[in-house]
Amino acid sequence: MKKNSLLLLVDDVPQNIQVLGAILKNQGYSFALTTSGKETYELLEKVTPDIILLDVMLPDSDGFSICENLKKTEATADIPVLFLTAKNDTHDKVKGFQVGAVDYITKPFEELEVIERVKNHLQAKLDRDQIKKHNKELEGIVEQRTNELLKKERETILAQFIQGVVHNIRGPISSALAALDLIQAMRDELNRKIDAGISKVELKVQLADVWEILELNNEVLRKMAGNLESMLRKSRTDQIQEHDVYDLNELINQELEFLDVDLKFKNQVTKTINLSNHKLPVFVSQGDIAQVFENLIKNAMDAMHKTSNPKIIIESGSANEFHWFSIQDSGSGIPADIINKIFDPFFTTKPLKSDPTQLNPEPIGTGIGLQFCKRTIVANNGKIEVESEPNQGAKFTIFLPAYH
Ligand SMILES: Nc1ncnc2c1ncn2[C@@H]1O[C@H](COP(=O)(O)OP(=O)(O)OP(=O)(O)O)[C@@H](O)[C@H]1O
Numbered sequence: 001m002k003k004n005s006l007l008l009l010v011d012d013v014p015q016n017i018q019v020l021g022a023i024l025k026n027q028g029y030s031f032a033l034t035t036s037g038k039e040t041y042e043l044l045e046k047v048t049p050d051i052i053l054l055d056v057m058l059p060d061s062d063g064f065s066i067c068e069n070l071k072k073t074e075a076t077a078d079i080p081v082l083f084l085t086a087k088n089d090t091h092d093k094v095k096g097f098q099v100g101a102v103d104y105i106t107k108p109f110e111e112l113e114v115i116e117r118v119k120n121h122l123q124a125k126l127d128r129d130q131i132k133k134h135n136k137e138l139e140g141i142v143e144q145r146t147n148e149l150l151k152k153e154r155e156t157i158l159a160q161f162i163q164g165v166v167h168n169i170r171g172p173i174s175s176a177l178a179a180l181d182l183i184q185a186m187r188d189e190l191n192r193k194i195d196a197g198i199s200k201v202e203l204k205v206q207l208a209d210v211w212e213i214l215e216l217n218n219e220v221l222r223k224m225a226g227n228l229e230s231m232l233r234k235s236r237t238d239q240i241q242e243h244d245v246y247d248l249n250e251l252i253n254q255e256l257e258f259l260d261v262d263l264k265f266k267n268q269v270t271k272t273i274n275l276s277n278h279k280l281p282v283f284v285s286q287g288d289i290a291q292v293f294e295n296l297i298k299n300a301m302d303a304m305h306k307t308s309n310p311k312i313i314i315e316s317g318s319a320n321e322f323h324w325f326s327i328q329d330s331g332s333g334i335p336a337d338i339i340n341k342i343f344d345p346f347f348t349t350k351p352l353k354s355d356p357t358q359l360n361p362e363p364i365g366t367g368i369g370l371q372f373c374k375r376t377i378v379a380n381n382g383k384i385e386v387e388s389e390p391n392q393g394a395k396f397t398i399f400l401p402a403y404h
């Protein structure tokens, strides 16, 4: 401890410097010396001592205002300051504490007192530094782990997305193929009838049937092309992370269109969409909002996993310089004793794995969805609120600053 820690002694009285210097040297401490306020500030630009012993009276300023300044400056605020005060000067001792000192050392110096006080405060400072360092390391680990999980999450979403695309295209393609089979069969029949001498009127009727089937096929193909277009747009906007001005209503509509690749969301959930009639301009990254929206919908769907009549209400509006949107579900709701924890990283009530052979497998979770949502929304100067009554489902509302 003594070898690596640095003390700063601020005093201009040669006798004090001599006595204190000798005591500290005997203890094996390294120390720097300054004799004025100006010198002290200059030195602190270059080095950060572990403890400062500060005299009350200096030629260019008093120790109290120096201490006050150090406490106000982020780089020096954590350095413990001990004042050098006269033994009977209660006023100076009290004033020292008021401006942020941790302790005082009285003059004339008592060697043992100096040694003990310096040792204790130095140790306390080093302990605090150690804790800070550990906390930083832990934060780093949490961040790294969160990023890994987010990556995995995105890979899962990608896999689901591809499944959705396949589902969405397989249906229309099969019906288009079936229609073509039918037309082929009709062609054979028509050829037979033409050979047998079909009337003009009958020919027209037969052809009208063919045109009708072709028209239907056209419709199916157009819809499919539209779906593909929307999915492509979505996959592009997912990569766009730049901020721009968007109408919140438009973002919601695009997301809803995209979410229709989830057939359960598309067909089995009653959706009530109640968007504001006004434009709701916000300055955001489209990909961010899309991910927040998807996380909230995914949570709502998970919460309605066992609900017989699943319902989702999506609304938007404006209030007090904010534009907002909300997603409300009719699922299991959030118990009061966990509602304060749901935004914590890795807090989840869902299993990490479920049995995929089950017909309706339990929804799984890692507990990063809401923490991601909160972080993203707060980074956009917005806020996220939750309301939930037991067994009445949950409602999440996202507020974003209105863009003018
Ligand atoms: N709409 C909701 N209804 C009921 N409970 C919810 C709802 N949304 C979130 N929760 C609760 O909050 C917890 C944390 O949600 P969060 O989205 O952070 O993680 P997760 O959904 O469990 O896992 P992940 O999102 O990482 O897959 C959930 O496990 C669930 O208990």
Ligand SMILES: [Mg+2]
Pocket (backbone or CB within 6 Å): 295, 298, 299, 365, 368, 369, 370
């Ligand atoms: Mg979630």
